[in-house]
Amino acid sequence: MKINTFKAIVVSEAHNGKFDINIVNKNFNEIEDSNIIINVKYSSLNYKDALSSQGNRGVTRKFPHTPGIDAAGVIVKSNYPDFKIGDKVLITGYDFGMNTSGGYSQYISVPKEWILKLPDNFSLRDSMIYGxxxxxxxxxxxxxxxxxxxxxxxxxxxxxxxxxxxxxxxxxxxxxxxxxxxxxxxxxxxxxxxxxxxxxxxxxxxxxxxxxxxxxxxxxxxxxxxxxxxxxxxxxxxxxxxxxxxxxxxxxxxxxxxxxxxxxxxxxxxxxIDSVQCSTDLRKEIWNKLSKEWKNSSIENLVQEISMEELVISLKNFLFEDHTGRKIVNLDK
Known part of the structure; x- marks a missing residue:
């Protein structure tokens, strides 16, 4: 089925110096020419995302902007033989969601080097509980x-x-x-x-x-x-x-x-400890451990799954509230 539009969170600078957070419909042809496109299923809520959504220039310099430093989804287009349509993948680190469009969008395009294939015994949801x-x-x-x-x-x-x-x-x-x-x-x-x-x-x-x-x-x-x-x-x-x-x-x-x-x-x-620029080999090693011997069923005790609409509210309030555990975003919810 051909996709014409999709939803994304967009943070825009208002005339009064404040920042607005909205869900907008974007045209799919804005990313159609990319070499690789991912249908994002899950993302997560992080401190950096909240800073970006409040206009922190140390995190994000230019607006309008789509935050989200984590994303997990399925490849729907690829011009690379090592990434195939249908592959489940995740993205964290680098400049993702800071000065490039991030994971709070149902479809994204990122450099191939930023993408990791999802470990075999991990679900997309699991990967974003960790993020x-x-x-x-x-x-x-x-x-x-x-x-x-x-x-x-x-x-x-x-x-x-x-x-x-x-x-x-x-x-x-x-x-x-x-x-x-x-x-x-x-x-x-x-x-x-x-x-x-x-x-x-x-x-x-x-x-x-x-x-x-x-x-x-x-x-x-x-x-x-x-x-x-x-x-x-x-x-x-x-x-x-x-x-x-x-x-x-x-x-x-x-x-x-x-x-x-x-x-x-x-x-x-x-x-x-820096998770932004660490090597691809080390990332793979850590993700494989998280999906196997380091995985613990108690992680379900710390997760709350929210929709994009609920994410807008969470981003607005994040810096002013106490937080416990993890919030993950279901972009189809």
Whole structure:
């Protein structure tokens, strides 16, 4: 059946300096000449998407714009022998959804190099429960394992544990037999975090005391930090000798205040995590692990599926609300 129009979320700059978010009908012939076209079935809601939808120039420079840094769908046109019509694929990272049109559109065209084939035992919906957040969580766990942090060495601390990266990191660590300490500022989410696989839950107000001390008691063999700032600083100070701390977010602060003592007296390593520009081979490795040995049925406890209409509301409110778990977008809903 020939497609004439399709739906997409479009963010436009209004005359008063504010930004409007609307569902619009776009003409299919706008992308008909592309070498590869994907019918998007699912996307997800991320912090960067919310920033883009609010006109943050650090994420998106030009408007009108269609956000969505994640997409999973089916190829409907391809001029490349390695991608065939009917192939199920996913896209995350690079400049997708930031300064190029993103996944909040029923049809998209992207460079071939950005596309990965969906792992065999993953559904399109599964892949977007993980999305960029899951890839980031997976890269963080990968660095812990690569650095020799095994389950027998002690607890792994996960900060920002109710967010997308934090909650998915808990499920991955749990599936691998690690003992997980979840750190959160939301006391009402304790049961949610335990259900995901955390072994204990601690609270930010208790964790961020004694921040002026250069070293704190050695507690954690590894840390997956998603928030930055004071929490990251105290996590580093609380890491055991030879421990690993990964860092992937700055929702608390982009600044880090720490002495060098954890690094030179305890041999702690701080490793930055970036899911945007990491290599295709590493992406494939992480996605294959997420679809197999790292997959955990508890991910269904953290997902809410929404329509495009509901997405418009979520984008408008995202930066002003607390969030727990993941929202995925069904573009046919």
């Amino acid at each position: 960029t957040a899951g890839l980031t969580a997976g890269l963080s766990v990968y660095q812990l394992i690569k650095s020799g942090i095994t389950p027998d060495l002690g607890n792994i601390l996960v900060t920002g544990s109710t967010g997308g990266v934090g909650s998915l990191a808990i499920t991955i660590l749990n599936s691998l037999g690690y003992t997980v300490t979840a750190l959160t500022g939301k006391k009402e989410t304790r049961d949610f975090l335990l259900k995901l696989g955390a072994n204990e839950v601690i609270y930010r107000e208790d964790f961020n005391i004694n921040s002026e001390k250069p070293l704190l008691k050695e507690i954690y063999s590894g840390v997956i930090d998603t928030v930055g700032g004071e929490t990251l600083s105290n996590a580093i100070k609380s890491t055991k000798y030879g421990g690993i701390v990964t860092c992937c977010g700055n929702v608390s602060s982009h600044k880090l205040s720490s002495s060098i003592y954890p690094f030179i007296l305890r041999g702690v390593s701080l490793i930055g």
